[in-house]
Amino acid sequence: MPKIDVSKVAEILKKNQLDPSLLRRVIEDINLAVQPEPGDEEKPPAVKKQFVILISDPEGRFPKEDFAGWVLQIPETESPATTADRFLRATYDYNASKKGRLYPAKTVGEALENVPAKFFKEADLWVKTKTPVIVLKTDNEIPKE
Known part of the structure; x- marks a missing residue:
């Protein structure tokens, strides 16, 4: 206007x-x-934040060492068990493309960092963290004191 x-x-x-x-x-x-x-009025710049995955582990089944993971999103109506298939389908589609043939993704980390969001979106998968984040576990209890 x-x-x-x-x-x-x-x-x-x-x-x-x-x-x-x-x-x-x-x-x-x-x-x-x-x-x-x-x-x-102008707002101060937003504070950069880090994603962390917090896992409830009251029985102590997870390993004692730290490990890393990625934060992903899928549609609410879909089963989380389909996440791996969605990820693989998007990576295969990328590797079949012209750019993917030149620079194929060989590992999960490479795929999450380098595959464009377009391929994940076609598989109804959204990558929230391209770099791995530390996974923390908790015993799911709040101490009294």
Whole structure:
């Protein structure tokens, strides 16, 4: 939408011989509409955040060492068991493309870092972290003290 100066609008309205009281009210309304709102102040830059996967492990089945993983999203109506198939299908499609034939993804990490989001989106999979994040485990208990 093109921008126009308020003074030009006033000149056009005067030229069309509007009633002076109506002209003044219209110009006042336009001036109020043009003024910036008090909530439009600049916000400080957002703090960068890190994704962490927190796993409930009350029986202690996970290994004692730290391990890494990636955060992914799939449609809510789909089973999480289909995630690996979706990932492999997107990677196979990328490797079959022209760029994929030149620079194929050979590992899960390479695929998650290098395969464009277009291939994952076609498989209804969204990669939230391209680099691995540390997976933490908890015993699912809140201490009393």
